[in-house]
Amino acid sequence: MQLGKYSFGVGDRFGRQGNAQLKAMLQARTAGLDITPVWNKSHREHSIIGTQPADVRREADATVASAGWDQPYFVDADHIGMGNVDQFLDASDFFALDVADFIGRRVEAGQISAFAAKHRALVGMLTIDGIDESFEVSESDLQSIASKYLGAVAQAGRIYRHVESNKGAGSFVTEVSMDETDTPQTPIEMLIILAAIADEGIPVQTIAPKFSGRFNKGVDYVGDVQAFAREFEQDVAVLAFAVKEYGLPADLKLSVHSGSDKFSIYGPIRRALTKFDAGVHVKTAGTTWLEEVIGLASAGGEGLVIAKEVYAQALARMDELCGPYATVIDIDPGALPSADEVNTWDGETFASTLRHDQACALYNPSFRQLLHVGYKVAAEMGPRFLDALGTYEDTVAGHVTANIYDRHVRPLFQEGPESPID
Ligand SMILES: [Zn+2]
Numbered sequence: 578m579q580l581g582k583y584s585f586g587v588g589d590r591f592g593r594q595g596n597a598q599l600k601a602m603l604q605a606r607t608a609g610l611d612i613t614p615v616w617n618k619s620h621r622e623h624s625i626i627g628t629q630p631a632d633v634r635r636e637a638d639a640t641v642a643s644a645g646w647d648q649p650y651f652v653d654a655d656h657i658g659m660g661n662v663d664q665f666l667d668a669s670d671f672f673a674l675d676v677a678d679f680i681g682r683r684v685e686a687g688q689i690s691a692f693a694a695k696h697r698a699l700v701g702m703l704t705i706d707g708i709d710e711s712f713e714v715s716e717s718d719l720q721s722i723a724s725k726y727l728g729a730v731a732q733a734g735r736i737y738r739h740v741e742s743n744k745g746a747g748s749f750v751t752e753v754s755m756d757e758t759d760t761p762q763t764p765i766e767m768l769i770i771l772a773a774i775a776d777e778g779i780p781v782q783t784i785a786p787k788f789s790g791r792f793n794k795g796v797d798y799v800g801d802v803q804a805f806a807r808e809f810e811q812d813v814a815v816l817a818f819a820v821k822e823y824g825l826p827a828d829l830k831l832s833v834h835s836g837s838d839k840f841s842i843y844g845p846i847r848r849a850l851t852k853f854d855a856g857v858h859v860k861t862a863g864t865t866w867l868e869e870v871i872g873l874a875s876a877g878g879e880g881l882v883i884a885k886e887v888y889a890q891a892l893a894r895m896d897e898l899c900g901p902y903a904t905v906i907d908i909d910p911g912a913l914p915s916a917d918e919v920n921t922w923d924g925e926t927f928a929s930t931l932r933h934d935q936a937c938a939l940y941n942p943s944f945r946q947l948l949h950v951g952y953k954v955a956a957e958m959g960p961r962f963l964d965a966l967g968t969y970e971d972t973v974a975g976h977v978t979a980n981i982y983d984r985h986v987r988p989l990f991q992e993g994p995e996s997p998i999d
Pocket residue numbers: 656754756757785834
């Protein structure tokens with residue numbers, strides 16, 4: 578199962594925009610870029626919306642069939658663990674094994690010393706192709722990093738083997754994700770994690786580390802872009818080193834769980850990929866859902882009425898809706914307009930306030946993040962919301978495609994001054 582050099586994970590909360598999403602990948606192909614689409618949906622999203630993994634599979638299969646897409650595509654069981662993997666086994670062929678909660682779990686002392694003995698070559702001054710500085714790793718660094726991560730890697734091994742025993746080796750893509758944690762992994766930690774993953778026999782194809790900086794949902798990166806650029810480059814170099822050193826799959830690449838719209842780091846990512854001739858998987862969150870709301874608002878009529886109702890209810894239920902996303906959103910309540918004020922807006926004002934265009938004076942990141950987590954309100958509207966998506970399909974689909982292609986694919990994968998955002 579080859580994911581390809583470039584792959585792009587799109588969420589589609591309501592399962593209606595597969596065609597519009599795939600159209601962006603078709604536009605990329607026309608421009609000479611092969612990007613593998615991956616439809617990802619986490620257990621959290623399924624439970625909030627009331628969908629099943631089989632729904633995503635059905636959507637993906639129907640979409641590629643109707644578009645005549647003859648390239649690979651995948652359905653990602655995003656952020657799964659032992660407790661919920663079973664419900665994804667039939668529908669998915671990409672498994673993001675989330676073991677962040679197992680970082681720092683106690684492992685037996687014997688395991689740590691055995692690991693340290695096996696990987697004694699890491700101790701001393703370590704140089705890695707493509708990284709200017711060299712790293713000094715002491716015996717105690719090796720032991721303490723191993724003791725922090727071996728439990729998480731062992732858990733990834735358990736989930737991997739469970740999936741493998743059900744689906745068969747080589748019939749799915751394996752990702753190991755450690756991004757939903759507070760502390761970023763250093764490049765040396767990444768290297769030691771990869772050594773442990775190889776020991777565990779996991780044929781990992783993508784790994785999602787926690788990068789430094791904040792990756793809030795649906796808004797731009799918050800942090801030191803230069804530091805991120807350096808860290809990302811070092812991680813890419815570490816992966817290439819680990820592939821050679823530990824015999825990991827040759828197509829191993831980083832997975833960036835972007836939370837969507839990290840425009841200010843797309844340039845550094847693209848330059849690092851070019852420098853190392855490396856691939857990447859970029860996972861975006863639910864901005865397709867936000868494009869649906871933008872499309873409905875721009876269309877006016879009942880579409881705008883629905884968009885305003887979703888906002889009013891999201892505002893009234895802010896604590897409940899933000900709860901599951903508390904660590905990945907940053908809303909300034911003082912910046913949120915009242916429902917009464919929003920009710921006086923026309924469609925263009927609503928859309929411009931929501932749309933992620935930092936050059937636009939109306940753009941409001943708090944408004945955007947609240948609507949980002951407000952999809953539960955639309956889910957509860959049921960057929961009324963879904964029917965509106967049907968009624969205004971043309972407007973909505975145009976926004977979905979343009980968002981993916983112009984704001985994400987071009988700046989991430991197409992080099993040159995024509996990239997709109999850098
Ligand atoms: Zn993630």
